[in-house]
Amino acid sequence: MKPLDQHRAPIYEGLERLRRKRIVPFDVPGHKRGRGNPELVALLGKKCVSIDVNSMKPLDNLGHPISIIREAEELSAAAFGASHAFLMIGGTTSSVQTMILATCQAGQKIILPRNVHKSVINALVLCGAIPVYIEMSVQEPIGIALGLETERLAQAIAEHPDAVAVLVNNPTYYGICSDLKEIVNLAHASGMKVLVDEAHGTHLSFSDKLPQSAMQAGADMAAVSMHKSGGSLTQSSLLLIGEEMNAEYVRQIINLTQSTSASYLLLASLDISRRNLALRGKESFEKVMEMAQYARQEINAIGGYYAYAKELVDGQKVYDFDVTKLAIYTQGIGLTGIEVYDLLRDEYDIQIEFGDIGNILAYISIGDRLQDIERLVGALADIKRLYARDGKDLISGEYIQPQVILSPQNAFYDERESLELQEAVGRICGEFVMCYPPGIPLLAPGELITQEIVDYILFAKERGCSLQGTEDPEVKVVNVIKEDS
CATH class of the missing domain: 3.90.1150.10 (Aspartate Aminotransferase, domain 1)
Structure with a gap:
């Protein structure tokens, strides 16, 4: 195996070689290097559109990489201190969901904070795992959830020794970091995997003046949003794994949902951005x-x-x-x-x-x-x-942790009916309600709708928050589980 050179960008280099050959395309995409869509060329530029190509032998294949994509993965793993790295073209949502789908099966428990991104709960809907939520402390008066406290984690592990994994978002959107090393020690001592949503922590691997990264702490898997602080194109991400994970099994999980027509624009942006971070x-x-x-x-x-x-x-x-x-x-x-x-x-x-x-x-x-x-x-x-005004009409932004009644999967697929928000108090939610961004659900399928949560939703609507997740685009009604179902 040849030594890794972080000055290399093998995917970018492969695309440049292809572009210089001026190959006649009788494959997809149908715009044929932009000739069939001049307006797209005018928007994105000829060079950009000319490398929007399909998988072929000289360019490797993301689903089963053996050459330049495999080399780009190895370079990324080395740059981030991981055992293996996957280039993800479905955003960090796909990285987060792969972590859960690769470690949790239907009916198995996963321990996690409730202030997770919607992609985490979506994964629970898909695989049928059961969430065990740890109560989060709130910073007053700013109203943000704080880190995953190790004492509370130890208690959750003791109460649910059959859980298979612990997930933590670190750092949070607001910059809050947990004691990752101790979390890893506690979980591993009980035979549980540690999954880290590191969407907002791409940079942690590149400075000793910043908090410890997931891989440095010994986590089993970490989802990294390269397009956030790493400089790559939107929707590009990395999935990092530790030594105890089976990389090829993880790839099989990725391939269950990942596009078979991977964007080489996204892949090249990951390749170039990794090089930039490794060098500078x-x-x-x-x-x-x-x-x-x-x-x-x-x-x-x-x-x-x-x-x-x-x-x-x-x-x-x-x-x-x-x-x-x-x-x-x-x-x-x-x-x-x-x-x-x-x-x-x-x-x-x-x-x-x-x-x-x-x-x-x-x-x-x-x-x-x-x-x-x-x-x-x-x-x-x-x-x-x-x-500026006196603010007497404001409500606290305090984080509210809902009560879980049903598993996300059971609630999402159960028979539902629609009710006005106020009428839904006391019922079990059958869909998501969230402000986006940041995409942390105010309500998720299977959770109890309380008056406090409804008041928060109404206030958020009044002040202009973008509410999403419900079938009703105006979020006037919400789907709840039918009581006789």
Whole structure:
């Protein structure tokens, strides 16, 4: 086996070789290097469309890689400290779902926090595993769920020794990190796999000034959103696995749902971005940390806002904090996060990642510049001056943990009926209700609908949150399990 060279980008190099040969295409895609769709060429550019090609021997095959894609996987694994890496073209949703489908079967238990992304619960619907939710502490007054506490995990393991896996999202959207090493130790001591939703932690592998990554902590699998902080194209992701996992079995699970027509644009973007991080990631993310810290200082100096960071660390509920995250509590100026989010976009032409009831998140990555930070800070100061109010009409953004009555799979496929939100109080939810982003369900199939949750949903709707998941696009009614079913 030839030594790995992180200067290589084998998929990109293979596409360049193909492009120079000027092969006549009698295969798909039907636009034939763009000749059949000039408007697409005008939008994306000739070079981009010319490498939107199908699998062929010189370009390998994502479902069964033996040459350039296999080499790109090996380079990615080495860059992230994994035993193996899979290039994923279905987003980190597909990576998360593969982790669960590869470790959990119908009726088996998985221990996890409730503030997981919808892709996790979707996977439980697909495979029939039973969630064992650990209660999460909440940071007051900002209302965000904190880390997976090891004492509570130990208790859950003791109460459910038959569970097969533990899943943790680390870091969270808001930058909260759990004690991954101790989580791994506790789970492995009981024969359980550790799965990490590391969608927001691509950068953790490339700086010793950041919290420990999943692979560094000894996790069995980790889903990494390369397109978030790693610089690759949207919908491209990595799935990393440790030494104890059977890589080819995991590939079989991936191939159950993955497209057989993999996008070489996405694959090449993963290849090039991995090379960039391996060669320049450390210095790049140090700049990101500096920009985020500067932004926090400037925003906190405005007054009213609270851009939080390592001061939240207590060693248990918040074991560590990802300082690249610029999460800001906004209710101190009397506005919800979604209101500030809308004002930034509509009045200042600034698009941030999301706004919820209490917070906004401005995603800072390797593509940001200091002048962009200055523009954001200036806009937030202006919003406070022009729009601040007393906030007496606000409700807390406090995270609410629903009560699970039925498994997600049983509830999702059970007979349902539609009720107005207020009429649904006391019934079992049959679908998802979530604000997106961040995509953490307020309600999932099988959970009890309470008045507190309904009030939260109505307030979120009133303030402009994008509610999704229900059959009703306006979220006026919700599907519940029929009582006689």
